[in-house]
Amino acid sequence: MSRRVLAADPRKGADIDFLALQLIERYQPEVLAGNTAFDVEKFFEFDLEDLCGVKVDYRELPSGIYGVTDSERKECIISAELMDRPRKSDKYFARSTIAHEGYHAMVHIPEFRKKRAVLKSINDEQHASLCLYRQEDVPIYMNPEWQAFRFAGALLMPEEPFKASIRNGYGVRDLADLFQANPANVCSRAKALSILLK
Ligand SMILES: [Zn+2]
Numbered sequence: 001m002s003r004r005v006l007a008a009d010p011r012k013g014a015d016i017d018f019l020a021l022q023l024i025e026r027y028q029p030e031v032l033a034g035n036t037a038f039d040v041e042k043f044f045e046f047d048l049e050d051l052c053g054v055k056v057d058y059r060e061l062p063s064g065i066y067g068v069t070d071s072e073r074k075e076c077i078i079s080a081e082l083m084d085r086p087r088k089s090d091k092y093f094a095r096s097t098i099a100h101e102g103y104h105a106m107v108h109i110p111e112f113r114k115k116r117a118v119l120k121s122i123n124d125e126q127h128a129s130l131c132l133y134r135q136e137d138v139p140i141y142m143n144p145e146w147q148a149f150r151f152a153g154a155l156l157m158p159e160e161p162f163k164a165s166i167r168n169g170y171g172v173r174d175l176a177d178l179f180q181a182n183p184a185n186v187c188s189r190a191k192a193l194s195i196l197l198k
Helices: 013-027 029-033 040-052 080-084 088-114 127-133 144-156 159-167 172-179 183-192
Strands: 055-059 065-070 075-079 120-124
Touching: 013 029, 013 040, 013 144, 029 159, 040 055, 040 088, 055 080, 065 088, 075 080, 075 088, 080 088, 088 120, 088 144, 120 144, 144 183, 159 172, 159 183, 172 183
Parallel strands: 055 075
Antiparallel strands: 065 075, 065 120
16 A cells, blocks of 8 residues: 655754744743643644644544645644544544644645645544655655654653653653653654663
């Protein structure tokens, strides 16, 4: 199976992290103290549309689709069904999905509209696994999916409190609970920051 990936402007991980940090400082600076997770639902519901002019909503989406960002319609939709799931791992998955789609809304929608290209990003069950290794078309730093995943990690697990928690002895499970992210995302974030987790 393959999925065509449109190239985005090249971006470095550190630059993507910096954008996430600026947003945390602007909207929820208390997160940087390291005791509380970023409230990404609040950011999505109250701040994102004002920030970038993209309409946001929770709606019923076809089964297995968790988020859709559409540059033509200028909208970013998260699955209402996903938001209602009670399991902790689904809540954490919903948080990373919102952060991921939020990056497409803030950065890729204006970029693709300017280029008169169409971005229609659909976040389904295979999103994570497929998009990241479909690299034949596009180098990783120009892959909009890689960029959005990097951003989601940076928004939910900002570098300073993430590193401080590790220095304080936090393992993967503790980090997952503190930052409300699934363990796989914690591991990816550590890897992105070149940290070896015990
Ligand atoms: Zn995406």
